[in-house]
Amino acid sequence: MYKFEKLAQSIRQMIEEGIWKAHDKLPSLREQSELSGYSLMTVLNAYQELEAQGWLYAKDKSGYYIAERAELEISQKEAPPAQEKIQINSVVFNYLKDTQAPDIVPLGSAFPNPELLFNSKFMQLLSQHAKRKNSYLNHPNMPPGNLELRQIIAGRYQLQGISCHSDDIVITSGALDSLNLSLQALTQPGDFILLQETVFYGAWQAAERLGLNVITLPDHPESGFDLKAFEKALKQYPIKVCWLMLNAQNPIGYTVSAEIKEKIAQLLAKYHVHLIEDDVYQELNFGKEKPVSVKYFDQQHLVLHCGSFSKTLGMGARVGWVFAGPYSNAIQHVQLMSTLTVSPLLQNALVDFVAHHHYEKHLRSLRRALDQNKKRFYQELKARLPTDCKIHYYPTGYFLWVELPTDMDSQQLYTNLLAQDISIAPSLLFRPKHQAQNFIRLNCSFDWNDKLAAAVDQIVQQIETHKKA
Template identity: 45%
Template sequence: MAKYQQLIAQIQQQISAELWLPGEKLPSLREQVTLSGMSLMTVMHAYQVLESQGWIQSRPQSGYYVAPRAEFLSQPASHQKVQLTESVDINGFIFDVLQACRDPKIVPFGSAFPDPELFPQRQLMRSLSAVSHSLKPADALNNLPPGNEALRKTLAQRYALQGIQVSPDEIVITNGAMEALNLSMQAVTEPGDYVAIENPCFYGALQVIERLQLKAVAIATDPQHGIDLDELARALERWPIKACWMMTNQQNPVGCTLTRDKKQQLVALLEQHQVSLIEDDVYSELYFGGDKPLPAKAFEKQSSVLHCSSFSKNLVAGFRVGWVAAGKHAQRIQRLQLMSTLSTSAPMQLALANYLGTRSYDSHLRKLRQALEQRKNQARLSLKRHLPLGAKINDSQGGYFLWIELPAQINTTELYYRALQHKISIAPGKMFSSGEQYANYFRFNSAWEWNATQEAAAEKLGKLIAEMLQGQTGWPQ
């Protein structure tokens, strides 16, 4: 056996014996040279092979760490492959859960946003201050739909870096991604139309469907592989579906990213049936690893994909600036925006255009991804310690959500109310489906700095679940 293979076997045995736990840092290359007596080239080769096999992960300017152990959930045994909901009624419950997260005393495991301390707030405030001092009366008109020209040009250039040709004229700047998604849905549907969604799905899709009086056709979505394309194809044959709302990268809540081939197949299937794809892609910059995943829009041939995103999850939430690359629907979306919110804040658009012009954005994104990966690993390890046997945590290489399955007898809506009494929030499975299949699931936000408060809250959460398993009653339902 070659020397590098001996070192590989040794480190694999150490990881298997839990000498090194997931998320822990391994000896550096030079430290390993001293420990093993092998050459630097041999140690580098061994580490590269271990990384390619998924045993360890490299972090720029930090070193090598034990990779999280993959644990993929499956769909619930009782999961309906396709579920038709004639009338969605979930907005009230979602509102209550999101309102609870606003309390600063709450440990925000149920929050939808990352820790704002991860964002470059000083640099953004400098950009906002700079544009505020030079703001002219004409800027209000110049930033009406479709939005600031410099910002749209920068976005078009970022699409081009991925090989996607999008004209600045096809891009409409919006008040965050939710307005982009709302306007996109309005542009391609009428009340009473059928819309295909994932199951489970981002609760925002359910809210829009409820508001626009649409009918939801929910398609089974596997936590590892994503939407079931065979079932989607059958649904397209059965119902006159007008649009499909999907998250193809870092799906919320389960975290999966569709493969390149599956994205290509999805777009081809929808174009075959003349169905618009509303692509919610707000987490695509939060990937772990070397290459940013392509959006489904990269594979369109008929201008069928309305690609929606924002800066809220990766740069600044408070500015509320998003966009939609709407192709042939751009003019329709501009008219709809003028009839609703009129336009996105001119100072915020100008400030973002100014900040993106400094070329600090990609450096910030690299640091953000590194921090989120580290915090996600810490949260996963803590939950593994504190959650009872039978709990499963879905693995995903990106984002900041963990999708957690509890034993079938646990209702996470009840757990939500119990945890809230202890100033802990979670996002119960009820938020992500119009049915009851995910009553024993919840989404966990891992983006916050892991400290004593977070650890104590995770421990308390585990104890509450243990109490529920023991059959204690008397809590709010």
């Protein structure tokens, strides 16, 4: 956090606590500078930031005053209701353990088909680097990470029209690491965060581990994102951070439109709330253009954008990053006391692979194969499933979200199928606070074959048996 943001935060807190009321005059720049120990420029930046957010107004030559809007906003924020404790970690632990069995049909797997991720050029570069002493040096690869790799990642943001410098990037051990480090850097136990009602279980796990209160945003049946409900939540609760996934959303699969993303960025600015944007599937679009992110519209450095190579090159290249901007230092602080550093060998091999366009070539063939496999899986599934089941199909990523008959419990289905060496991902993993648990996520990145057909037949049989009971 910049110094001016720290000062703005503490002034905002004093307004929220009622120490300053509407139309009270703030100390002059010089007085505030003497009081706080910050420079005049820092104080001016903090006042201007609060003015832009509607907390203060300026009177010519007279100084800065507390705005009425500020009082209004505070009175509108409800005392947060007692939050139910999140308890998801053991459910996720059991699911991850269960799906590790070697002969299991991996329809519940979170990982794309490794056959599609394997790239011989990357392996070749890795083995060349493995023979060089320089590839193992600690110093140039410690947080914030390998400079060349950060420059390449910053360049990829610039190609998308997002202003980015290598200093904005922190390299991490995969996206889960970047998401967790970001959340830890921005929150304290007891803070309120906002999550989509149905979302990647990693977000729920992080909230449980860090002792955070979760406010959920209802799923929107058409656009994927309910802007009205979003603004209402930001107005109503003291939300500090949102963690959202808006491209090829896991588990449902939708991609939110650019128009909505722009409005999300505007609302974040209006309420001065941070966003941790999980964008690990951004590269897995089937159309010509990569979808934009909220980061694209972020003018106030409120969005921390997280990405990774693990969904495109596999677990063997589990290197991620966060576009942290001014929070780079705060994130490195947490990183240096937890996951520390990322393999220098992997970072160096990635530099060569991505810089020389091998990555783009790999992405093109990966997208083609995922598109084909997903379409085939969808057709086979649709032909088999009873008509009261609904498949949510989106042309991106490698998951299908399937709605089963309303009275069916997908956790029970999961247990029954596991006994037959078939894994699926039940909805409890993604929407632990929701009543309706009749959904499953299926991984459709594999080439269609007899084993998959037999597994799908088993799912259908279980549904039919349930309906007859």
